[in-house]
Amino acid sequence: MLRFRSFQICKRTLATHPTPKQQELMARGLPKRAPLPGVTDIVVVASGKGGVGKSTVAVNLAVSLANMGKRVGLLDADIFGPSIPLMMNIHEEPLVDEQNFMIPPVNYGVKCLSMGLLAKQNDAIIWRGPLVMSAVQRLLKGAVWAPVDILIVDTPPGTGDVHLSLAQNVPISGVLLVSTPQKAALEVTLRGAQMYRKLGVPIVGLAENMGHVICGSCQSRMEIFKNVTDIFTKQIDIKVLASIPLDGNITECCDNGIPSVIKYADTAYAKSYRQLGETLVRTLETKGLVNDKQ
Numbered sequence: 001m002l003r004f005r006s007f008q009i010c011k012r013t014l015a016t017h018p019t020p021k022q023q024e025l026m027a028r029g030l031p032k033r034a035p036l037p038g039v040t041d042i043v044v045v046a047s048g049k050g051g052v053g054k055s056t057v058a059v060n061l062a063v064s065l066a067n068m069g070k071r072v073g074l075l076d077a078d079i080f081g082p083s084i085p086l087m088m089n090i091h092e093e094p095l096v097d098e099q100n101f102m103i104p105p106v107n108y109g110v111k112c113l114s115m116g117l118l119a120k121q122n123d124a125i126i127w128r129g130p131l132v133m134s135a136v137q138r139l140l141k142g143a144v145w146a147p148v149d150i151l152i153v154d155t156p157p158g159t160g161d162v163h164l165s166l167a168q169n170v171p172i173s174g175v176l177l178v179s180t181p182q183k184a185a186l187e188v189t190l191r192g193a194q195m196y197r198k199l200g201v202p203i204v205g206l207a208e209n210m211g212h213v214i215c216g217s218c219q220s221r222m223e224i225f226k227n228v229t230d231i232f233t234k235q236i237d238i239k240v241l242a243s244i245p246l247d248g249n250i251t252e253c254c255d256n257g258i259p260s261v262i263k264y265a266d267t268a269y270a271k272s273y274r275q276l277g278e279t280l281v282r283t284l285e286t287k288g289l290v291n292d293k294q
């Protein structure tokens with residue numbers, strides 16, 4: 001077995017918006033894409049803004065699905081700010097097989113790959129569009145994912161090159177949106193959802209994060225914001241799959257590489273992830289998303 005060391009860092013300006021060529025692709029629609037061998041469903045976790053908990057949701061959802069007995073992969077496609085290695089406590093470079101395919105390391109029952117495992121720790125990751133796209137392709141298609149029931153893909157905020165590259169390269173079963181229940185985050189996230197729909201990629205629904213807290217003694221729910229999630233999601237017909245409470249222990253868990261659904265398995269927080277996982281699996285199994293193309 002060899003260590004994987006072939007990525008080059010290119011310090012050039014970063015393309016954050018779809019180029020005219022990419023916009024043309026959105027107008028024309030996607031080419032036919034072959035499934036990833038041995039991977040049943042690919043679910044992309046996306047949000048319009050950073051800091052709303054997208055990576056936290058990707059990690060805890062992946063671990064919850066693995067706890068439910070699913071075979072799970074977690075691909076960190078946040079090329080610019082990879083956080084999955086820290087949150088999943090995986091730090092070794094992936095091994096490669098004889099065909100030079102990367103073998104994703106496993107922790108908490110989840111196979112993981114991230115640019116953070118390939119780029120050296122102190123390298124600045126500033127890439128231009130085409131390199132970003134080839135990095136995403138390499139992580140997707142240059143690895144031995146099989147057998148996996150659900151491959152969760154964590155993405156950077158917005159709808160830039162990474163998102164387009166994913167949609168162009170593999171058939172995405174559905175996009176799971178993550179947002180806090182406030183206008184500033186919802187508006188931009190749901191606008192991003194429309195881009196996926198234009199490409200014919202279904203939206204699974206929205207995971208609302210950090211909108212409420214659960215009282216530790218009486219278990220009652222207290223809203224933090226004036227919650228506007230329903231107003232926004234109903235406008236473009238997106239289902240809210242779960243409401244994940246704000247919990248003061250989460251950040252410490254993320255920083256220590258222990259997913260909170262493991263460390264605090266008996267809390268309302270972990271329960272909301274089980275609900276999210278079950279709803280997601282049900283939707284994927286019943287192929288409830290096939291007719292979602294708008």
Ligand code: ADP
Nearest residue numbers: 050051052053054055056245246247250251254
């Ligand atoms: P994003 O991927 O959207 O940038 P992160 O997953 O990195 O967001 O989360 C941003 C911050 O919010 C992190 O410090 C994380 O620990 C914290 N966080 C995420 N979800 C929750 C939650 N439900 N309760 C408390 N803190 C949370």
